[in-house]
Amino acid sequence: MSELMTGQSFADLGLPVAVLNQIESMGFTAPTPIQQQSIPALLNGKNVLGEAQTGTGKTAAFGLPGLTLIDAKLRQTQMLVVAPTRELAIQVAEALAEFGRQTRGLEVATVYGGAAFGPQIKALRTGAQIIVGTPGRLLDMLNKGVLKLDALRMAVLDEADEMLNMGFIDDIETIMGAVPSTSQRALFSATMPSAIRRLAKTFLVNSAGDEPVNIKIAPKAATKSTIRQRAWQVRGLTKMAALTRLLETLEYQRVLIFVRTRSDTMELTELLQKSGFKASPLSGDLNQTQREQTVNQLRSGHIEILVATDVVARGLDVPEITHVINYDLPGDNESYVHRIGRTGRAGRSGEAILFYRPREKHLLRQYERLTNSTIEFFEVPNAEQLSAHRQQILQDSIVAKVSSGGLEQMAQIVANMQEQTGLSAEQIAVALLAEQQAARPLVVPADPPPRKFADRPERGERGDRGRQEKRPGRDRRDANIDFDTYQIQVGREHGARPQDIVGAIANEADIDSKFIGQIQLFDNHSLVELPKDMPTGVLRILQRARVRQQQMGMELSDKTIAARPRKPRGERSGPKGFAGKPRQGQGRGGERRGGERRGRNFQ
Structure with missing residues (x-):
């Protein structure tokens, strides 16, 4: 509300x-x-x-x-x-x-x-x-x-x-x-x-x-001038890995993390607790008394991180919340305003962080207009930066401990070790550091490279409310993407439509629509173009994915799909405002929303 x-x-x-x-x-x-x-x-x-x-x-x-x-x-x-x-x-x-x-x-x-x-x-x-x-x-x-x-x-x-x-x-x-x-x-x-x-x-x-x-009802913009908004595009790292890095490097007092469903609150909380964070879920599975207890624990500091769904977090008033993290973007703009309104309260400043996928980038423009502010883009700390942060924290801790004094007994233990083992103080310190990093490495392994098709520049982003901006090369074969052709074991006999195939691929493999090429339907199978050098893990996921209750069984094909000639603009049919909506029976595609496909100019 x-x-x-x-x-x-x-x-x-x-x-x-x-x-x-x-x-x-x-x-x-x-x-x-x-x-x-x-x-x-x-x-x-x-x-x-x-x-x-x-x-x-x-x-x-x-x-x-x-x-x-x-x-x-x-x-x-x-x-x-x-x-x-x-x-x-x-x-x-x-x-x-x-x-x-x-x-x-x-x-x-x-x-x-x-x-x-x-x-x-x-x-x-x-x-x-x-x-x-x-x-x-x-x-x-x-x-x-x-x-x-x-x-x-x-x-x-x-x-x-x-x-x-x-x-x-x-x-x-x-x-x-x-x-x-x-x-x-x-x-x-x-x-x-x-x-x-x-x-x-x-x-x-x-x-x-x-x-x-x-x-x-006349529109009225909500102003959240005390709240800084930042957005990270999900790529390279999983959202969970990015979240833990942010929580480790951010200076926060209390954090409210928004997810989509009740089960997500439990799963994410469990992962955070395993990583050493003081987190708790807040969902509709809790009764009113349990919710009040959880919120009181957040206020007192027994809990520092709350993982919640939209509904139960509405009306939550905890001034100590310094950060709101949109782990999953909300289903509508109304909820976004309510989410970020949980921070920056009582005259304080706050920060709202968004995790978004390429296909969700158009939503950020809507959020900016609705909140009358700008969303900044940022990158989560990489492995090298995280390593430097952990080492600095340890170094500061050691300096503070030495400055506080009272280490004479420890100094004597080190001296005894040196005498009994022949090890130097430096060797002992190195061994202690190695043991220190067993639970949390001081040198984080290098990040895996992002998928090749996720790094390409986004062309012709979708505008507000589904409007497609003009862009060159609307035929996907003209795009600066190298495709391979894959065969799937789903076709017309199974009731499959191009939008069903696109929806399944986009959902299961998290591939943006611009990286899915043409689709050709046959009676008992179909051909689909996907970027070259698909990661093995992604292909394995798509082999098990289903369309119309039929397993795809996706495999690389030596066949090709001939590009369809496009009609001149004056010859296209369809009602105004639908950007050339195809007739019944033709494939339709475009921006994926909620796993279903309806839209424009997808062959």
Whole structure:
């Protein structure tokens, strides 16, 4: 929720007691403008068209009234939320689960691409009342007959303009066409392009012919002038290795690390504790008493590092937090503002650090505009710098110890050692240093070289809200990348599409879309271009990865893919604003969002 609060309270909006008690326990006291207007309208059975920027609290605007419609005893889908990306879907689902924590029997399930069908199908069949998903996977579930909307009471399109920019409009129309006419509907979007307005006109008019309540919240930038923002591009090192180096070299008082899911809080905390850091998790798995105990331990210094998810960290007020680290970027800009707002409190300065992958770089521009500040780029300490830091720390410790005096007994022990062993004081000191570095090396092994394809300059970065900037050589064969052709054991007979293949490769091997070349589909296999000299470990991962439940079995091929001639600009078809969206049956690709592919000009 946003920090732009009104004078009204949630109790004034007519929410049920269980929901009010829960949001109060989470530290929320007053609704934001979008919540103040949307919640009463939805509680009164109206459909809502909301135009509001990220950072205004839209999740609670539809989530809280949606929870009032749920019958937890009925094991059927009663609320459906469609989100553009896997990250946003996970975040919205966790927020709804947290809001409904005191509703006994409530189940929330997430459905998104790039993950196995089995667990998601099981969640739908066991009767989760709230489903949050991305358009492509939701459409798959509808076509399989697994997602049943007969008992649906509310359908929500979240970040509708983002789904439009990503090419999901056809899928959205199909999904919304399956929503019963009796269901309430809500559409939230930061902007209202003509295609979204047409969608709203088609699907938000209720069965009685009533127009939706149109709510428009003027954008307002959040200024975080006391917070320095820095970003590191994930390459060469793993995120965990980079994190431990930062924590070892930063001068911090308390650190708050944000990850995406509850399980991530546990896993990352365990790794940090093994590395010697005083860390603890903060997630929805903890009850209110446990959370309060954890926060008190952070304030007292018994814990120095807290690993948390977005939902539970909202409202966290610990002035001693000097650093916020975005280990995983949030699913929306609203959450980013809340995250970095946990530092720089009570007039103090703070620092926010982001770990981002090349495909996420466009988000940094949005963060800069939203916070009215600049994000600096930096590199984590390399092996040589880390070694120098550790040696300096040890040296300073030794100097301080000598200066403090009282070492006469130790000096006598060294003298006895010299006399008994014939070793010099220097040899004894060297041996002690060697033993000292057994647990934490004073000379860190050299860093592995980054992947060749991850070091190439980024061309034509994606602009705001999915806009593709012009760039030369749009045909990937014209790019300054040497490709090999690989064969995978997935083809048309398995229902595979180019975007499915791209999504699987990008997700599993963490390869940015610009390093995936052309794809050619055959009946029982496909060819795909990937950069030359693929690391063995990456290839091994892709051999096991699955597309449409079929293992890729990727292997190098001696075949080549002929480049398709591109039509002159005047001959291309497709609605304006979709950058040449291909017709049905053609491969579509572009920027990967949440493991699903929709977009532009991918062959």
